Amino acid sequence: MLDPALLRQxxxxxxxxxxxxxxxxxxxxxxxxxxxxxxxxxxxxxxLQANRNRLAKEIxxxxxxxxxxxxxxxxxxxxxxxxxxxxxxxATLQERLNAIAMRIPNIPHESVPTGADETGNxxxxxxxxxxxxxxxVRDHVEIGARHGWLDGDSGxxxxxxxxxxxxxxxARLHRALAQFMLDVHTGEHxxxxxxxPLLVNQETMQGTGQLPKFEDDLFEVPLGGYRHLAIxxxxxxxxxxxIMRDDRDDALALLNGIAGDLGLQTLGRVPAAxxxxxxxxxxxxxxxxxxxxxxxxxxxxxxxxxxNLVRDEILDGEALPLRxxxxxxxxxxxxxxxxxxxxxxxxxHQFEKVELVQIARxxxxxxxLEEMTGHAENILRRxxxxxxxxxLCSGDMGFAAVKTxxxxxxxxxxxxxxxxxxxxxxxxxxxxxxxxxxxxxAGKPELVHTLNGSGVAVGRALIAVMENYQNADGSIxxxxxxxxxxxxxxxxx
RNA sequence: GGAGAGGUGGCAGAGUGGUCGAAUGCGCCGGAUUCGAAAUCCGGUUUACGGUUCUACCGUAACGUGGGUUCGAAUCCCACCCUCUCCGCCA
Numbered sequence: 054m055l056d057p058a059l060l061r062q063x064x065x066x067x068x069x070x071x072x073x074x075x076x077x078x079x080x081x082x083x084x085x086x087x088x089x090x091x092x093x094x095x096x097x098x099x100x101l102q103a104n105r106n107r108l109a110k111e112i113x114x115x116x117x118x119x120x121x122x123x124x125x126x127x128x129x130x131x132x133x134x135x136x137x138x139x140x141x142x143x144a145t146l147q148e149r150l151n152a153i154a155m156r157i158p159n160i161p162h163e164s165v166p167t168g169a170d171e172t173g174n175x176x177x178x179x180x181x182x183x184x185x186x187x188x189x190v191r192d193h194v195e196i197g198a199r200h201g202w203l204d205g206d207s208g209x210x211x212x213x214x215x216x217x218x219x220x221x222x223x224a225r226l227h228r229a230l231a232q233f234m235l236d237v238h239t240g241e242h243x244x245x246x247x248x249x250p251l252l253v254n255q256e257t258m259q260g261t262g263q264l265p266k267f268e269d270d271l272f273e274v275p276l277g278g279y280r281h282l283a284i285x286x287x288x289x290x291x292x293x294x295x296i297m298r299d300d301r302d303d304a305l306a307l308l309n310g311i312a313g314d315l316g317l318q319t320l321g322r323v324p325a326a327x328x329x330x331x332x333x334x335x336x337x338x339x340x341x342x343x344x345x346x347x348x349x350x351x352x353x354x355x356x357x358x359x360x361n362l363v364r365d366e367i368l369d370g371e372a373l374p375l376r377x378x379x380x381x382x383x384x385x386x387x388x389x390x391x392x393x394x395x396x397x398x399x400x401x402h403q404f405e406k407v408e409l410v411q412i413a414r415x416x417x418x419x420x421x422l423e424e425m426t427g428h429a430e431n432i433l434r435r436x437x438x439x440x441x442x443x444x445l446c447s448g449d450m451g452f453a454a455v456k457t458x459x460x461x462x463x464x465x466x467x468x469x470x471x472x473x474x475x476x477x478x479x480x481x482x483x484x485x486x487x488x489x490x491x492x493x494x495a496g497k498p499e500l501v502h503t504l505n506g507s508g509v510a511v512g513r514a515l516i517a518v519m520e521n522y523q524n525a526d527g528s529i530x531x532x533x534x535x536x537x538x539x540x541x542x543x544x545x546x
Numbered sequence: 547g548g549a550g551a552g553g554u555g556g557c558a559g560a561g562u563g564g565u566c567g568a569a570u571g572c573g574c575c576g577g578a579u580u581c582g583a584a585a586u587c588c589g590g591u592u593u594a595c596g597g598u599u600c601u602a603c604c605g606u607a608a609c610g611u612g613g614g615u616u617c618g619a620a621u622c623c624c625a626c627c628c629u630c631u632c633c634g635c636c637a
Contacts, residue, residue: 096605109564110618113564116564318626488594496575
């Protein structure tokens with residue numbers, strides 16, 4: 054989330070920057086109107102609250118002394134009702150403002166080149182020379198198929214498209230890669246190893262920015278199973294009628310009845326966005342599920358779990374930067390990638406990754422980004438894989454980042470470099486959502502900067518090793534660095 | 547899944563309707579004392595949001611979460627979440 058001050062005091066400039074950098078149009082007039090109203094309503098609400106408190110305190114004082122307070126009591130009678138209206142109005146406004154703010158991406162760092170898409174990315178360095186093959190190069194699918202090492206058909210049988218079964222020496226090589234990466238990061242780069250949950254709640258997904266905007270990219274799991282799916286038909290009909298009559302109180306009562314039946318927490322008021330949806334949509338049941346279901350999400354990257362470890366914490370400034378790493382499974386719905394990279398295991402619904410996360414002081418974070426990118430590059434160097442490092446342009450960066458380096462590994466079968474790591478500095482964007490802070494020199498809590506990077510994607514590293522280390526006879530040489538993890542095996546055949 | 551206990555400031559822990567944002571102790575910071583230290587004494591020590599005359603002041607909110615009752619809720623009522631203990635099941 055951007056600093057709210059940018060959306061209040063500097064809205065015009067902020068809108069310009071977002072348009073220039075990411076081609077994003079801010080709803081400026083809507084924000085201005087909501088903000089003006091919020092200010093007025095908040096001031097009025099707080100005045101009413103102050104008034105209530107003053108009278109209640111005075112009543113308490115008088116009663117304590119055994120004095121009569123009936124005049125004050127009479128004055129107080131009307132306040133709760135006025136206050137209820139004002140508080141609801143304020144909550145609705147804040148909800149609407151927040152819903153907009155939570156969907157606005159970060160503003161790129163000044164060192165980031167402006168560009169619309171990946172063609173605007175800038176190569177910053179290159180390492181290693183692609184090998185010359187004196188035989189026809191096979192891609193990882195062909196290499197894997199010969200001995201059943203990579204089995205896409207079985208993956209499809211068990212699960213569907215974008216799943217692959219690994220077998221034998223290649224399965225072991227995959228495991229060796231993950232072990233090797235973890236050992237390098239913990240042993241040489243100063244990271245602490247973590248093992249984290251793969252299934253996380255909504256707050257966690259909001260903290261790192263996957264929610265609310267990118268729900269379609271995630272796999273979700275209904276909590277407590279599918280029995281919560283059943284919504285009584287009569288209750289539904291009654292609710293539909295209340296919505297048509299625009300009767301909010303009745304709708305709320307009915308909603309709470311449904312929530313109670315499902316064993317869920319009841320609502321104090323209907324959230325603004327939910328009310329809008331129920332009004333607009335014929336698909337009432339789908340809307341109810343969306344709002345009432347308790348669900349968890351499979352992480353698309355361990356960045357989510359690792360970064361959220363500092364959510365709602367005030368860290369000791371002396372301890373920064375924190376360096377965290379984890380090897381984890383990652384799950385991605387790949388909703389927007391239909392038809393892309395359908396061959397082989399480049400783009401899977403489930404894959405493994407060793408993730409790097411740093412929690413840094415603001416003045417250090419850009420130095421830390423360079424360092425972390427170096428840590429990821431180091432893995433490829435040690436594996437003897439050619440790569441290049443790209444500075445992403447403004448239009449190609451992710452939602453939360455201010456600056457991102459992609460590391461691309463050479464794939465001989467494609468004759469090109471393919472992304473194997475992405476290292477980003479999010480500055481305070483995630484920290485603000487998470488309320489992740491440290492105590493600065495003045496003793497005041499200040500938002501930390503968060504960084505994350507792949508160190509690196511295990512599945513893609515496997516592909517890169519298979520293709521770059523293939524032999525004419527279809528066997529695969531084991532890179533020097535991995536041999537200790539392969540029981541000394543030098544060749545998979 | 548069954549039974550029970552419990553969730554309060556950095557920690558421990560009091561508070562069962564009204565000067566309670568919250569006693570007390572520990573910790574931490576500053577000061578006094580001391581050659582110095584310990585001990586002792588004194589003072590201070592949450593966060594978020596908003597307003598403004600914007601390194602300050604004023605206000606609001608927060609005692610697991612969300613509601614309700616009330617002029618007034620940490621305290622009463624309801625729902626949910628989480629933790630702990632015992633039993634059952636299970637990798």
